[in-house]
Amino acid sequence: MLMPENSQPDLRNRLTRRFFSASATTVAKRLLGKSLVRLTDSGQWIGGKIVETEAYLSKDDPASHSHRGQTRRNLSMFSDPGTLYVYSIHAKYCMNVTTERCGIGSAVLIRAIEPLWGIDHMQKNRQQIELGRLTRGPAMLCQAIGVAIQHDRTDLITSAWLAILRGKPIKEAEIMATQRIGISRAVDLNLRFVLRGNRFASR
DNA sequence: TAAACGATCTGCT
């Protein structure tokens, strides 16, 4: 399951702007199985495989931060596709990637990864040894890979330290759609996507 | 400027 400690993510497999230029729902599904990687200050790539995402739409989605239009907080959600949107909630941070096109305001919340690279580094970041509680939730994930509010607006296509890479293709049957977690509006939309049976997804 | 509210997590049962 887990990759050998010494294997490195291959930056040649980086996703393009085109990948993120689809609807949030499509991108949310397609991000499953991709690798989220971050270069630390000490020159080490850390991260893992995306196993859980949620789509937040621009229209007809009252749960989306963009629903009431642009504010200071959600500005980056309206940027070019492939831009990082980091927001704070409950004194923690969560990360999204914008989708579709500039000015739309749709994005995908990355909720959980399967730890693969730099596990020891992520454990230190979180003061958490247990793998099952290392990156299992959007705020845990951000803390583990050291993403915070100052990284809002980072371009995932060109950034030297943060990237998403292609992985083994995922079959539709491996994807499970459920209600999104922790929201009070538009609860009936099935916009949360999980790699079926993966132990690193939340819940 | 005050009050309320989260796209949450942790620690303790």
Place this chain on the structure above:
DNA sequence: GCAGATCGTTTAT
């Protein structure tokens, strides 16, 4: 499984 911590942003006064 549940109560409580925690703090930036939004909304009300």
